[in-house]
Amino acid sequence: MSVTLKEVAALAGVSRSAVSRTFTEGASVSPKTRSKVEKAAAELGYSPNALASSLTTGRTKLIGLISNNFHNPIFLEVFDQFTRALQERGLRPLIVNLTDETEPANSVRMLRQYSVDAAIVASSTLPPSFAKAFHDAGVPVVHTFGRSATSPEVHVVGIDNVECGRMAARELLARGYRRIGYLGGPKDATSAMDRYRGFMEEVEKHPELDVTHCFAGAYSFEAGRAEMLRLLAEGPAEGYFCGDDILSIGALSALSDNGLKPGKDIGIIGLNDMEMSRWESVDLTTIHQPIKQIITSSVDLVEEMLKDPERYPEARIFPCRVIERGTLRPRP
Amino acid sequence: MSVTLKEVAALAGVSRSAVSRTFTEGASVSPKTRSKVEKAAAELGYSPNALASSLTTGRTKLIGLISNNFHNPIFLEVFDQFTRALQERGLRPLIVNLTDETEPANSVRMLRQYSVDAAIVASSTLPPSFAKAFHDAGVPVVHTFGRSATSPEVHVVGIDNVECGRMAARELLARGYRRIGYLGGPKDATSAMDRYRGFMEEVEKHPELDVTHCFAGAYSFEAGRAEMLRLLAEGPAEGYFCGDDILSIGALSALSDNGLKPGKDIGIIGLNDMEMSRWESVDLTTIHQPIKQIITSSVDLVEEMLKDPERYPEARIFPCRVIERGTLRPRP
DNA sequence: CATTACCTTGCAACCGATTGCAAACCTGAC
DNA sequence: GTCAGGTTTGCAATCGGTTGCAAGGTAATG
Numbered sequence A, B: 001m002s003v004t005l006k007e008v009a010a011l012a013g014v015s016r017s018a019v020s021r022t023f024t025e026g027a028s029v030s031p032k033t034r035s036k037v038e039k040a041a042a043e044l045g046y047s048p049n050a051l052a053s054s055l056t057t058g059r060t061k062l063i064g065l066i067s068n069n070f071h072n073p074i075f076l077e078v079f080d081q082f083t084r085a086l087q088e089r090g091l092r093p094l095i096v097n098l099t100d101e102t103e104p105a106n107s108v109r110m111l112r113q114y115s116v117d118a119a120i121v122a123s124s125t126l127p128p129s130f131a132k133a134f135h136d137a138g139v140p141v142v143h144t145f146g147r148s149a150t151s152p153e154v155h156v157v158g159i160d161n162v163e164c165g166r167m168a169a170r171e172l173l174a175r176g177y178r179r180i181g182y183l184g185g186p187k188d189a190t191s192a193m194d195r196y197r198g199f200m201e202e203v204e205k206h207p208e209l210d211v212t213h214c215f216a217g218a219y220s221f222e223a224g225r226a227e228m229l230r231l232l233a234e235g236p237a238e239g240y241f242c243g244d245d246i247l248s249i250g251a252l253s254a255l256s257d258n259g260l261k262p263g264k265d266i267g268i269i270g271l272n273d274m275e276m277s278r279w280e281s282v283d284l285t286t287i288h289q290p291i292k293q294i295i296t297s298s299v300d301l302v303e304e305m306l307k308d309p310e311r312y313p314e315a316r317i318f319p320c321r322v323i324e325r326g327t328l329r330p331r332p
Numbered sequence C: 001c002a003t004t005a006c007c008t009t010g011c012a013a014c015c016g017a018t019t020g021c022a023a024a025c026c027t028g029a030c
Numbered sequence D: 001g002t003c004a005g006g007t008t009t010g011c012a013a014t015c016g017g018t019t020g021c022a023a024g025g026t027a028a029t030g
Helices: A007-014 A014-023 A033-042 A049-059 A072-086 A104-113 A129-137 A163-172 A190-203 A221-234 A245-257 A291-307 B005-012 B016-022 B031-044 B050-057 B074-088 B103-115 B128-136 B161-174 B188-201 B221-234 B245-257 B293-309
Strands: A062-068 A092-097 A119-123 A140-146 A154-160 A181-185 A210-215 A239-242 A269-273 A286-288 A315-320 A321-323 B061-066 B094-095 B118-122 B141-144 B155-159 B179-184 B210-215 B239-242 B267-272 B284-286 B316-320 B320-324
Touching: A007 A033, A014 A033, A049 B050, A062 A072, A062 A104, A072 A092, A072 A119, A072 A129, A072 A291, A072 B074, A072 B094, A092 A119, A092 A269, A092 B074, A092 B094, A092 B161, A104 A129, A104 B118, A119 A129, A119 A291, A140 A291, A140 B050, A154 A163, A154 A291, A163 A190, A163 A239, A163 A269, A163 A286, A181 A221, A190 A210, A210 A221, A210 B074, A221 A245, A239 A245, A245 A269, A291 A315, A291 B210, B005 B016, B005 B031, B016 B031, B031 B239, B061 B074, B061 B103, B074 B094, B074 B118, B074 B293, B094 B103, B118 B128, B128 B141, B141 B293, B155 B161, B155 B293, B161 B188, B161 B239, B161 B267, B161 B284, B179 B188, B179 B221, B188 B210, B221 B245, B239 B245, B293 B316
Parallel strands: A062 A092, A062 A119, A119 A140, A140 A154, A154 A315, A181 A210, A181 A239, A239 A269, A269 A286, B061 B094, B061 B118, B118 B141, B141 B155, B155 B316, B179 B210, B179 B239, B239 B267, B267 B284
Antiparallel strands: A286 A321, B284 B320
């Protein structure tokens, strides 16, 4: 089927070692044999088998990329960035789609079977223990978009969700909203809970406020829409911090169904600043999460871990900022 | 680092072959040794190295998944389906993000280096020759969303884009539109050209019609919006077939900017029927492409190819149908 | 010209598995 | 108890590479 080292060696009239060495960076080969080998290799269309070599070198350059967010449009951007960043460094993403049925432990075992050099858990909804399972199995791991505070054993790259909660609350207050609410993501998502904590922490400084909160079933358009429809039926607050942009967009759809104008009748602030939020028809005021920097940094971290597997775990937290668009009333 | 066959064999007091056999389906092992081995394996936390075994078996269960559409929201659905379908069958998706910079030939080489069992090209914009390069390199390949007519050497799964063009034209005519246009995807995309061909073929049966066409720079919101803004400035037609849903949504945004109501002032019909098109705020009339069936069928085909690599190439074409929503005026 | 030092090169062992083959084992029938 | 039959088992070769080591080659030095 495919051409092997041996055949190239035979054609070039050299030993197998010679061939191997011409294809490994920084090995000692004379220019003469190198050119003989390269000629033979070109003639046969040879390229080395990465998997076979991984057996001896212990490096596959395979990186497990694990996520459970295949329904949030933001993840198209996330996958695009991750796959590019990995490719640029000569690493290959092996995808794991964590569906409801899949046992988490399975993904650890599976990625070990494929000897991935490292794993990236890209999810704001999975608990720190999930990422830790990779660590415990000896697989270097980065939890991107993970919870920073309580995971001392695992690298985390992302934002401070608690602070984002505070930021959203402050933003609503600064614009004069007094009856406000948090419409969060699913209750079992760490990001939803952290944003909730920050939000509440901030509003509790102002006892005069009328504050409510609720949690949607998922970070999805449908869930955001359904939850906002319910709130509207029950009598809504004046302004909401929605768990993320896709929830916000769902909520906006509920508003427009009821003939309400976002930014005028009811305020909405989201989180992520995904591409769609910039669309004129959406025009969502939101908290910008620096996705690109987070992902680049995550992949950097993966590379560092490959160099030094014992690297001391660290949390890389990136600051967020409010992007003003049309779904909150202007500051007074 | 990780536990090997040899260590398990030592602990269980059997030969390495015995251990290997307990882990391979249908090999002959006595219940006694099997249980000894399983006990030892559990104790050490052993699981077989898939890559090492691939060396002798010739099967990695790695499937290259290649795409260049990381900006179209429809592809989140596509990736979700593909990764699930592959996982369910014990196959692992190795992703290739075809960016503008990446040389196509590189992806063939790369996937050969990783000995993928097969490749799936998931793109409606790549030419048949791209998929054929895999075939020529001895990598079984399926071109999902590919052009059917002219690729006799490669398996294709998708829809009949020419027929979809006709269908869109017929739909516009049936609703009484007489000044109509095709707002297609990028000119170098096979799908954009095929839909164009079908559209024109149909309208040319009616010489009285006033027909225009143009091509957007990409299948993207921005491109659709920009192109529609240009058309509006120059004096638009009454009804448009937009190359796909995301282009349509961009076009809708341009309409609403100009205070025009889709379905009333100007008609739009898209293609794909992606999740977003069902959103109340979008409510796009569109041609449904059976994504799920296409993907399941693609993965089925991959499995068949693994069984019989010489399998005669086939085109699997799925029918599409119009989904009526709010962006075309009703049939008279 | 002999000696030393450095480059190249091939040999052979090894990475972690699978598998054909022949020997060893077990079972039941006579 | 012996023998034929089928099972189980371990040996050793193999998959496609890498790499430590020692031998051979070359060039520079004295």
